[in-house]
Amino acid sequence: MLISEAARLFGNKGYENTSMRDIAAAVGILPGSLYHHFSSKEELFVAVYSFAVSQSVDAVKTAIKTRPDPWVRLEAACIAHMQGLLDKNRFAAVLVTHPSASGLPEQVVTLRDSYEAVFKDLIAELPLPAGIDQRIFRLGLLGAMNWAITWYRPCGETPASIARKLLSATRRE
Amino acid sequence: MLISEAARLFGNKGYENTSMRDIAAAVGILPGSLYHHFSSKEELFVAVYSFAVSQSVDAVKTAIKTRPDPWVRLEAACIAHMQGLLDKNRFAAVLVTHPSASGLPEQVVTLRDSYEAVFKDLIAELPLPAGIDQRIFRLGLLGAMNWAITWYRPCGETPASIARKLLSATRRE
DNA sequence: CTTCTAACCAAACAATCGCTTGTTTTGCAA
DNA sequence: TTGCAAAACAAGCGATTGTTTGGTTAGAAG
Incomplete structure (x- = not known):
């Protein structure tokens, strides 16, 4: 799938070090053909980022469901976050790879905020x-x-x- | 100064988004002239990184000198670190901008470890x-x-x- | 069978990248 | 003043970048 392959490349090598040719080769099409689906590299990245955010939000919300205790809920959310970031598919890695260089697109900021809002609510419960x-x-x-x-x-x-x-260092006895 | 101007650019825009032409223009010379001082962009970056590490180590060691209490020492070190990272000259910003993409040079890893060793010792005192x-x-x-x-x-x-x-969240009353 | 459209190929575009080469300027020492 | 090496200029190399253009294929609808 195009988005997930691009997410894997962006997550592993970063935005600048991933070329449109890299993505095309991973999907098995020619570079120019990517522009039939996305009008620019940045638009493709926004789509990838949006995909990663929704995946991450789903993973975290699933993890905290049915947990009542606030600290347990936050711990479950952190575990889900770390697994999405570091485990084999690493769908969340793209969330932390785009440098703030020359300003990242506005849509990305909005998406990131929507993800961090989940943690904001969890912390408010503590x-x-x-x-x-x-x-x-x-x-x-x-x-x-x-x-x-x-x-x-x-x-x-x-x-x-x-x-x-990491969480145990912040949680007092 | 060449190194400090390069450090400012690398710190603000990242390694990939800073071209040799950018650095040359900031210093006021032509791009090719940079290769009289450094044989490659990566070699220049290592010099910049080394400069940033020694600056940071100095700032932290100065900050913790004369402080006896372990928590006070760590707090002073963190304040110095944050100031080097975020204040107007931002000499430490370059320490956190080089992505791990395709592996960062070995010398940089060694330098980074030498800086983190300072914090390792401070934490061991706690x-x-x-x-x-x-x-x-x-x-x-x-x-x-x-x-x-x-x-x-x-x-x-x-x-x-x-x-x-940040530190008060980890320190138990 | 015809028509249409989404998807892709093939080839190249202009721009920029790190870097090289050969020459000229600069500054200091003899 | 002369000599020499460091420093900078001037120009361009090959490679790669994101992107564009025009033609080709495949499958569904009429």
Whole structure:
């Protein structure tokens, strides 16, 4: 499938290092034929990003369903996020690969915000101490998780284990 | 200065989006003249990265000097890191812009490890609960901080304030 | 069978990339 | 003043980029 192949390439090599020829070759068509489906590389990327966001939202919402305890819900969401980011299909990797260089398209910002809103709600449920800034807490947690894509190795710890450990550092006894 | 101008461009636009022509224009020479100082773009980037690492190490070590309390030391280090990453000269921004695409040069990995070793030592000093994985704690904290480059806006909170809030979420009362 | 359209091929376009080559300028030392 | 090496210029190389154009194929509808 075109979108998922492009997502895999964007996620693995980044936006700039993935050429339209790379994507075409992965799908098995000629480069020019891509422009029958998308009018530009950026439009294709937006479609890929949108696909990744909906996949991630689904994965997280499925994971937190039926869990009542706020901390357990957040942990389940983090595990789902890390698995989407680091496991074999890595559909969420594209969410963290587009650099902010020269401004990323407006639609992408909106999509990203819609995903982070899920975590915003989960954090709002937590019985956090009064002094904790929920926004910074959310951005910090997402950063700690997303940064893992720079150091994670498949041979080491499992993504779920990493997620649990990252969260345990923020959760007081 | 050549290195600092290149660092500013690499930090702002990323490695792939910064051309040798961009750097030459910023310094005020012709593109080909850069190859009198560095034999390749990658060699120039390694020099820039090395410069950024030594700047960052100096800033952090200066910040923690004379501080005795382990948590205060780590907080001072985080504030210094965030300021180098986000403040006006942003000499540390280049440390987080090179994507892992197709493997980053070996020297860069060594340099990055030498910087993270400073944080490793600081965390080893902490009176952390037995269950906390120090390595994951370090990677999570650095990720939470480095990720701020994707959402930080100069008009908002100060880098030092962000650093304190990020750390307060991990520090148990 | 004809007609139409979506999908793709084949070939190339202009622009930009990192980099090379040969020459000229600059600045300092003898 | 002369000599020399570092530094910068001037021009272009081959390769790759995103993209365009025009023709070809396949399958469904009439």
